[in-house]
Amino acid sequence: xxxxxxxxxxxxxxxxxxxxxxxxxxxxxxxxxxxxxxxxxxxxxxxxxxxxxxxxxxxxxxxxxxxxxxxxxxxxxxxxxxxxxxxxxxxxxxxxxxxxxxxxxxxxxxxxxxxxxxxxxxxxxxxxxxxxxxxxxxxxxxxxxxxxxxxxxxxxxxxxxxxxxxxxxxxxxxxxxxxxxxxxxxxxxxxxxxxxxxxxxxxxxxxxxxxxxxxxxxxxxxxxxxxxxxxxxxxxxxxxxxxxxxxxxxxxxxxxxxxxxxxxxxxxxxxxxxxxxxxxxxxxxxxxxxxxxxxxxxxxxxxxxxxxxxxxxxxxxxxxxxxxxxxxxxxxxxxxxxxxxxxxxxxxxxxxxxxxxxxxxxxxxx
Numbered sequence: 001x002x003x004x005x006x007x008x009x010x011x012x013x014x015x016x017x018x019x020x021x022x023x024x025x026x027x028x029x030x031x032x033x034x035x036x037x038x039x040x041x042x043x044x045x046x047x048x049x050x051x052x053x054x055x056x057x058x059x060x061x062x063x064x065x066x067x068x069x070x071x072x073x074x075x076x077x078x079x080x081x082x083x084x085x086x087x088x089x090x091x092x093x094x095x096x097x098x099x100x101x102x103x104x105x106x107x108x109x110x111x112x113x114x115x116x117x118x119x120x121x122x123x124x125x126x127x128x129x130x131x132x133x134x135x136x137x138x139x140x141x142x143x144x145x146x147x148x149x150x151x152x153x154x155x156x157x158x159x160x161x162x163x164x165x166x167x168x169x170x171x172x173x174x175x176x177x178x179x180x181x182x183x184x185x186x187x188x189x190x191x192x193x194x195x196x197x198x199x200x201x202x203x204x205x206x207x208x209x210x211x212x213x214x215x216x217x218x219x220x221x222x223x224x225x226x227x228x229x230x231x232x233x234x235x236x237x238x239x240x241x242x243x244x245x246x247x248x249x250x251x252x253x254x255x256x257x258x259x260x261x262x263x264x265x266x267x268x269x270x271x272x273x274x275x276x277x278x279x280x281x282x283x284x285x286x287x288x289x290x291x292x293x294x295x296x297x298x299x300x301x302x303x304x305x306x307x308x309x310x311x312x313x314x315x316x317x318x319x320x321x322x323x324x325x326x327x328x329x330x331x332x333x334x335x336x337x338x339x340x341x342x343x344x345x346x347x348x349x350x351x352x353x354x355x356x357x358x359x360x361x362x363x364x365x366x
Contacts, residue, residue, distance in 0.1 A: 024318060025343045027062075028053065033336030035089075036327035039082035039100075043329060045341060046077035046089055052098075057329075065098070065105065072096070072105050081123035081132065086145075088132060090120025095134060112152045113138035124169035126177065129190065133177060135166030140179060142194070153194050155179060155186055157202050162216065167234075170222040178229070180219025185231065211260055214246040223275040223282065225306060228253055230282060232272030235289040242291075247271050249284060251306075251364070259364040261304065266311040266363030269299035276326035278333065280307050285323035285335075298322025298338065303353065309364040314353050318342075 028047065035046035045053040051066030051074075065072040079090040087098035094109040109118050113136065122135030134141040138161075140153045157163040162183035170178045179186040184204035192199035203209045203217075210217050210233075218234035228251050235247030247270030248262035263270050269288035276283040286299040298321035303312040325336040335342040 023345050024316075026318075027055075027341040027343065029340045031340055032324070032338050033341045034078055034324050035080040036325050036334050036336050037080050037082050038327075038329060039084050039087070041084070042082075043327075043334070044080050044082045044087055045336065046080035048076050048078070051075045052077060052080070052087070052089055073107070078119070078121055079123045081125045083125060083127075088123050088125075088134075090123050090134070092119045094118045095120050095123075108150075110136065110139070110141065110150075110152070122166050122169045122180075124171055124177075126171045128171070128174040133169045133171075133179075135169050135179065137165055139164060140166050155181065155200070157184065157204075162218075163202070163204075167219055168221055170224070172224060172229075178222055180222055180231075182218045182234075183216045185217070185219050209258065210250060211258055213243075215241065215244050218245050220272050221275045223277055225277055225282070228306075230275055232275050232284065233270075235269070235271035235287070237289060237291050238294075239291060247289070249275075249304075259309070261309075261311070261363045268302065268313070269297075271296065271299075273298075273322075273324050274326045276328050276333070277306075278328050280305060281312075282306050283326050283333070285326055287322065296322075301326075301335075304363065311363040312354060316353075 031050040032048040033045055034048050037044050043055040051064060051072050054063040067073060067075050074091050074093060074096060077089045077091050081088045085100055087100065089096040094107050097106050097108060117136050117138040119137040120134060121137060124133045126133060130145045132143040132145065134143060140155055142151045155164045160183050163181050165182040166179055167182060168180035172178055175190055177188045177190060179188065184202055187201040188194060189199050205212050205214055205217060218236065219231060220234050221232035223230040231250045231252060233247045234245050236245035238244065248260055249272055251259040261267050267286065269286040271287035271289050273285040273287055282304040283301060284304060285301050288297045288299050290297060300321050301314040301319065301323055303314060305312065319335065319342060320337040320339050322338040323335050324338065327334045333344040335344065
């Protein structure tokens with residue numbers, strides 16, 4: 001396998017002191033890191049403009065795939081998924097596939113839905129079924145690795161096309177898959193054919209789901225813990241439509257209980273980029289939507305104690321305000337930001353953040 005050296009201006013590991021080194025390290029300076037995943041051994045990072053990066057913890061080595069290195073024909077990626085045999089990266093121009101053994105990339109484009117349908121916004125590998133779920137701007141695709149077959153699905157509900165615009169996907173054990181869209185959340189029972197109407201349950205603001213607030217709910221991120229599902233939402237409001245997508249974070253007990261966290265009860269902002277869990281804490285990266293400018297303003301990270309609902313702000317000037325993705329590898333916490341990648345020895349830093357802000361208020365609203 002050919003190893004590519006990373007230029008210093010792209011890959012930088014800053015050492016401020018022995019203590020700082022053990023707590024926080026910085027990589028891929030200047031890159032917009034949009035996705036992080038693991039193949040079980042190595043970590044993979046998708047970027048918007050710098051291609052794909054692979055980190056090998058065993059040897060503390062990095063590899064780079066990009067147009068500048070001549071080993072990838074695209075540099076702009078939105079999401080990533082991986083196994084020991086394949087890596088899949090979603091772009092605005094289709095699905096890029098790395099055969100790990102051959103160390104070569106191929107591209108798959110989709111005919112149904114036109115060019116916009118080749119914007120791949122979510123990827124999730126289902127290890128129980130040996131299936132890759134592909135969330136496109138229009139339509140959902142299932143790739144069965146056993147028979148190498150792609151199958152497209154239309155999830156449109158009540159003629160609202162946004163219910164078929166996929167934004168996030170999460171496999172929930174061996175029986176369920178959740179598909180988050182621009183206008184609601186689908187729960188799929190894998191024991192049934194996805195084309196069967198009884199195979200899915202749809203949640204939007206009807207029937208008092210999501211507290212019944214707002215015109216629509218655009219789902220950005222999903223996280224499971226015990227019997228609860230945490231759901232992060234987009235914020236998108238304008239002077240003309242002040243209730244369009246109100247945003248916020250929900251903890252749903254999978255029955256009828258929806259607990260809401262938002263700016264009214266402790267969150268710094270209502271837009272959610274991503275969610276992750278370490279032990280008793282939920283990590284939430286946030287943004288604020290500018291109703292007049294229609295820009296997104298990063299508002300950093302907060303922790304939620306899932307036992308008490310206390311909100312703990314993470315205040316560290318070294319962490320950028322815009323954090324697109326969060327990933328816990330079992331030892332370290334990785335933050336993908338608009339200006340690079342951060343690795344945190346979360347045990348040391350978590351103790352400091354909690355010790356400093358242990359009196360933060362409870363933020364759940366029922």
